[in-house]
Amino acid sequence: MISVVALKKEFRVYRHHRGALGAVRNLVTREAHVVHAVDGVSFRIAPGELVGYLGPNGAGKSTTLKILTGILVPTDGEVRVAGRVPWLQRTEHVRGLGAVFGQRTGLWWDLPVIESLDLLRHIYRVPADRYRQNLRLFDALLDLGPFLDTPVRSLSLGQRMRADLAAALLHDPMLLFLDEPTIGLDVVAKERIRGFIRAINRERGTTVILTTHDLGDVEKLCERVIMIDHGRLVFDGALETLRQRFGEGRVLVVDFETPPGPLSLPGAETIRQEANRVWLRVAAHGSVAGIVPLLFRDQRVLDLSVQEPEIEEVVRRIYEGHLLADEAG
């Protein structure tokens, strides 16, 4: 469905000098430096996949999606989407594509939502009965009813995002690009949008690429994660693999009857202690079952729980760059 090979996008950024004299200098000297927004990324996505495209701010996610949409031409590399080169055949390409750029609306600001949807129906030539069918389904999933007649400019952020999602899917695209579809939404709105994305992916087999900074989206939706940083691929695989490979291991929380002395346990390290409670980190490939009996040896244990590494924590550590150096070798 999508194949990306050694994709590169460089931006030339010209330095701007401030003030009146600066304006003159801007005209005379053009000091440019090159930003490598996407720097040699390759991946393939099969039909029907739902992939999370992650990375810290400025990693190159939106740039990649714009290239895949056909509105940016890459500096180098090869891209095929459904057999087409997006930027060369933009009109044909976008006909089979739905895209939501979360920061922007694809609807007409002054028109009621229903009028925007109706116009899109004509632009994408959706047959009338198919349009009605889709509208009914989207209304059931996204509860569009209460604001269908409201002009887009007066919608709340969550309502607008729901309307935008419906608009992106009216013409039954095979492919859906979502750039931060849950940005700025409350918990309930996020849940609703996640449910919708999942339903579209499962029931229609729509291939979805989703960028987000909300790892809840990723945990609830994506089996596969592609992560980039500074325009380079950092990870491509299952979410579970990411957790195992980059997690710092599980944490064992133990409540003793009385405050324990210093514990020395093979394969576990004390990371925190408060009165009777001790937090122990079990090495990534260590076994909890091997440690537990040792705890009971000298002390009475009142309670015991195991915490899986939080995906938030895993991703934070990757973004902060603790693990990249090792990976890069």
Next chain:
Amino acid sequence: MAQRYDALGRDFTIHASVCTISSVIYLHIAAKSFQKNLAYRAANVAGILTNTFFGAIYISIYTALFRGRGDVGGLDVRDAVTYAIIAQSLLMVMSAFGNRELSEAIVKGQIVTDLSRPLDFYLYWAAIDLGRAVYFLLFRGAPTFVIGMLIFRGRLPADAGTWLLFFSSIVTGTLLSFTFRFIANSLAFWTTDARGILYLTNTLLMFFAGFIVPINFFPAWLRTLAEALPFRGLAQVPINVYLGKMTGPALARVLGEQVLWLIAWVLIGRWVLGRMVQRLTVNGG
């Protein structure tokens, strides 16, 4: 039916039918744009009053000016009164104050979403402007005209043929206005001061259209200049056609010139758009 593909693999088999379908799409866009303008009804009533008020001011000035004179630049006092009424009626149809919708879409980057639709960007904006112009013709121009005619007793055209020519020249004027404003607005892409450019180009447009002072009243040298420019198609040409001051071969020549200007503006506008899309897709704006 055998399928034919061009070098990029595009299917050309159903070209003819696709063309008819897509013009329908642009009509739908125009209809939605019309509808959007319909939402501002109260503002429109205020607009009609304003146009009528300025019409009245022009008319009182012309009446004072014409006292003791039969004819100025080929117009008599009733012609001048009619000129003022029609000029006020056409102001918004021709978007004489300009509009910044396109330049704002460019500056704010909304044009990126527009590019992700299977549409011809130029025709898309043309359709939006068509909807706007038709709205202003029906809901602003027509009422202002009728009220002005009733109060100030302007002239009516000689015959049905004149009405027809008047309408054709309005259509040409609207298209000239759009194609010119498209270019002016697009320049927003290359400058940080889009407002400055639009201010300048709109003043040019409004003055040389003959909206502020009838071109008939210009001194000879300025009149020669105004008649060499296309902008008079927005006001002076339709009004002189209406008054029967432009007929026969002279009118044919003027309309012919305007069509040539129109073709030039479309070609330049499309060229500028091409540069813009190329810059945008290659450099990311």
